Amino acid sequence: MTTGKYPILFEPVKIGPVTAPNRFYQVPHCTGMGYLRPRADAALRGMKAEGGWGVVCNQETEIHPTSDLSPSPEGRLWDAADIPALRLMTDAIHKHGALAGIELAHNGAHAANLLTRAPVLSPSGGTINAMHPKQSRAMDKADIRDLRRWHRAAARRSREAGFDIIYVYAGHEMTLTQHFLLPQHNQRSDEYGGTLTNRVRLIRELLEETREEVGDTCAVAFRFAVDQMQGDAGMQATGEGREVVQMLADLPDLWDVNVSDWANDSATTRFQPEDGYQNEYIRFVKDVTQRPVVGVGRLTSPDMMVSMIEKGIVDFIGAARPSIADPFLPAKIREDRIEEIRECIGCNICVACDNQSIPIRCTQNPTMGEEWRRGWHPEQVAPKGAAEAALVIGAGPAGLECAMQLAKRGYAVTLADAREDLGGRALREGSLAGLAAWRRVADNRLHDLRQRANVSIYVQSRLSAAEVAELGIANVFVATGATWRGDGAGRTSHGPIPVDGAMRVLTPDDIMDGTVPPAGPIAIYDDDPAYMGGVLASQLAEAGRDVTLITPAPIVSPWTEMTLEQERIQTTLVALGVQIMTCRTLVRVTDKACVTSGVYGEAEQTIACASVLMVTSRHRDTALYDELAAMRAAGDIALDTLELIGDAAQPGLIADAVQSGHAAARAFEGDPAATDAAYFRREMIALADEGEHA
Ligand SMILES: Cc1cc2nc3c(=O)[nH]c(=O)nc-3n(C[C@H](O)[C@H](O)[C@H](O)COP(=O)(O)O)c2cc1C
Numbered sequence: 001m002t003t004g005k006y007p008i009l010f011e012p013v014k015i016g017p018v019t020a021p022n023r024f025y026q027v028p029h030c031t032g033m034g035y036l037r038p039r040a041d042a043a044l045r046g047m048k049a050e051g052g053w054g055v056v057c058n059q060e061t062e063i064h065p066t067s068d069l070s071p072s073p074e075g076r077l078w079d080a081a082d083i084p085a086l087r088l089m090t091d092a093i094h095k096h097g098a099l100a101g102i103e104l105a106h107n108g109a110h111a112a113n114l115l116t117r118a119p120v121l122s123p124s125g126g127t128i129n130a131m132h133p134k135q136s137r138a139m140d141k142a143d144i145r146d147l148r149r150w151h152r153a154a155a156r157r158s159r160e161a162g163f164d165i166i167y168v169y170a171g172h173e174m175t176l177t178q179h180f181l182l183p184q185h186n187q188r189s190d191e192y193g194g195t196l197t198n199r200v201r202l203i204r205e206l207l208e209e210t211r212e213e214v215g216d217t218c219a220v221a222f223r224f225a226v227d228q229m230q231g232d233a234g235m236q237a238t239g240e241g242r243e244v245v246q247m248l249a250d251l252p253d254l255w256d257v258n259v260s261d262w263a264n265d266s267a268t269t270r271f272q273p274e275d276g277y278q279n280e281y282i283r284f285v286k287d288v289t290q291r292p293v294v295g296v297g298r299l300t301s302p303d304m305m306v307s308m309i310e311k312g313i314v315d316f317i318g319a320a321r322p323s324i325a326d327p328f329l330p331a332k333i334r335e336d337r338i339e340e341i342r343e344c345i346g347c348n349i350c351v352a353c354d355n356q357s358i359p360i361r362c363t364q365n366p367t368m369g370e371e372w373r374r375g376w377h378p379e380q381v382a383p384k385g386a387a388e389a390a391l392v393i394g395a396g397p398a399g400l401e402c403a404m405q406l407a408k409r410g411y412a413v414t415l416a417d418a419r420e421d422l423g424g425r426a427l428r429e430g431s432l433a434g435l436a437a438w439r440r441v442a443d444n445r446l447h448d449l450r451q452r453a454n455v456s457i458y459v460q461s462r463l464s465a466a467e468v469a470e471l472g473i474a475n476v477f478v479a480t481g482a483t484w485r486g487d488g489a490g491r492t493s494h495g496p497i498p499v500d501g502a503m504r505v506l507t508p509d510d511i512m513d514g515t516v517p518p519a520g521p522i523a524i525y526d527d528d529p530a531y532m533g534g535v536l537a538s539q540l541a542e543a544g545r546d547v548t549l550i551t552p553a554p555i556v557s558p559w560t561e562m563t564l565e566q567e568r569i570q571t572t573l574v575a576l577g578v579q580i581m582t583c584r585t586l587v588r589v590t591d592k593a594c595v596t597s598g599v600y601g602e603a604e605q606t607i608a609c610a611s612v613l614m615v616t617s618r619h620r621d622t623a624l625y626d627e628l629a630a631m632r633a634a635g636d637i638a639l640d641t642l643e644l645i646g647d648a649a650q651p652g653l654i655a656d657a658v659q660s661g662h663a664a665a666r667a668f669e670g671d672p673a674a675t676d677a678a679y680f681r682r683e684m685i686a687l688a689d690e691g692e693h694a
């Protein structure tokens with residue numbers, strides 16, 4: 001087998017009794033499928049193995065009904081009835097020669113037990129780490145014995161399900177084992193509390209008992225957050241984090257180390273622009289243990305990977321998001337196809353799906369989560385049908401993806417865009433503070449398109465309907481995008497808000513076009529739940545402007561809680577001196593001020609400003625499509641296909657636009673799974689014979 005220019009990455013590595021075929025290690029990550037959609041989950045993991053990941057793990061896996069993460073469908077191994085579903089996954093992974101890992105988890109006070117209504121368990125009792133008005137119960141000795149018994153049983157069942165690597169998991173401040181470790185959560189006075197030796201006792205027991213249970217058939221891994229990134233207020237890699245590794249040094253067969261909490265671990269590029277951002281925290285681990293070490297931190301560049309191995313920071317290149325954005329990343333490195341890697345942009349849409357308890361999706365990889373239900377392969381698409389050519393109008397995320405997939409299928413593709421720089425909103429939003437990595441959505445696709453002889457690209461070509469007719473291409477995909485409204489209509493005010501003509505009103509598009517708001521205070525009216533209002537507020541404040549952000553929401557950019565960014569966004573704005581007015585609706589704009597009221601119409605308040613930046617909602621740009629549709633209806637243009645895609649069809653996330661372009665390209669002359677008629681396969685719950693539960 002070839003190993004490309006980076007042979008070190010393709011060396012086999014022993015993990016206790018098993019051997020990974022290479023150093024590419026997909027660390028545990030949720031999929032929003034878990035026990036609810038086991039076939040889909042198995043197909044997703046199998047795709048990673050097919051793409052070359054030497055180890056493919058599942059996700060945090062509840063070991064008992066007292067660790068019930070409902071409504072999130074995570075892994076579940078409460079009893080033997082869960083084994084067959086997990087067996088699907090291990091079979092799919094083994095089929096491609098990879099090792100399968102399972103992350104056993106008791107989530108303690110992170111699991112609200114909403115389905116089971118079991119008591120919530122924690123080392124010392126108290127509040128729970130979930131937005132639910134419930135408290136946890138301090139575990140007594142019998143509870144600890146029970147926990148050890150459940151973990152042991154889950155380890156045994158994991159082996160029966162075919163897993164090669166079995167985890168003990170103390171990370172993300174989401175697990176009982178980590179809660180025992182941290183004085184913040186553990187105030188016990190018995191042998192499980194107080195000194196670090198006592199606080200580490202439970203982990204030691206679980207590691208030893210897991211090994212006893214699985215013998216030398218499986219490796220025992222320990223996922224451990226070495227630093228809470230809270231400075232002196234939390235565990236630090238320079239203090240107890242290091243001591244824990246020293247105390248347990250060679251007990252596990254593998255150390256999977258990272259930082260906590262989840263927002264720090266799965267940091268977005270907006271707040272952690274550098275890949276490899278965890279290296280400074282984890283680099284000590286290999287000095288302290290003989291066991292192989294895996295680390296993470298949006299690792300996509302093979303040069304960075306090699307240097308991490310050569311510098312002795314890790315043995316395995318761990319990845320969640322890079323493996324989601326490109327399941328074939330290892331294969332592309334092996335085959336010297338580095339430029340083809342779809343690099344993760346660090347937007348955390350994948351994380352948002354988990355937080356919404358829905359199947360995973362990814363901005364860069366529209367096939368993620370669709371492997372089973374639509375049969376989509378990230379690297380393969382059906383060859384073209386009878387038609388020869390297609391025209392894609394608009395080179396934003398939807399247009400680029402559609403054009404690329406059509407070109408891969410073999411059509412002669414003409415791609416035209418009104419602007420000089422291609423990439424649409426990926427490029428434009430990528431110009432905003434902290435979002436530079438988002439340009440990768442355009443870079444990856446443009447690179448692909450420019451390699452292809454069957455693609456013609458026209459820039460600065462705003463096509464009229466007549467020009468489209470002149471081109472004589474019978475299949476047209478219109479991806480003309482959407483523009484931000486300046487009239488204030490949005491989620492709260494469904495119609496335009498009265499604005500005095502003397503006030504300067506701007507939109508996010510104006511800022512992205514380089515317009516500088518006139519001197520004086522700027523009021524941002526943010527009625528959009530996502531990131532845009534917060535991004536613009538921080539960009540303008542960083543430029544020294546006096547900014548007030550007014551929002552009907554109770555917090556800034558509320559949807560960004562899903563991407564684990566909200567607290568950072570709001571903290572940053574406060575630090576930058578942005579005035580934040582929550583639960584306020586914009587009533588009208590005078591020549592010198594915004595007039596707001598409470599969301600239920602309470603007392604009006606006036607905020608003096610020199611300009612208003614409306615971040616409310618977007619207009620679909622359908623003028624060209626509408627004209628073409630009218631011409632087609634009148635018989636003035638012969639079109640076999642006329643389809644609106646992306647934001648022009650339905651404004652949403654960049655991920656939605658990419659997915660729309662992808663689905664349209666697959667559905668064109670073919671893939672019935674991409675059409676509405678057979679939207680996707682549903683994973684149905686089999687009704688067990690009543691007798692089985694009697
Ligand atoms: C969608 C998603 C789900 C995750 N779920 C888990 C999980 O179930 N268990 C876990 O230990 N880590 C989980 N993580 C954290 C990752 O394993 C990883 O440590 C983190 O994302 C940093 O690595 P990356 O930069 O390669 O993504 C998840 C990450 C993502 C993106």
Ligand code: SF4
Pocket residue numbers: 320321322324325343344345346347348349350351361362363364365
């Ligand atoms: S959704 Fe965004 S952060 Fe997640 S893997 Fe895809 S590109 Fe990366």
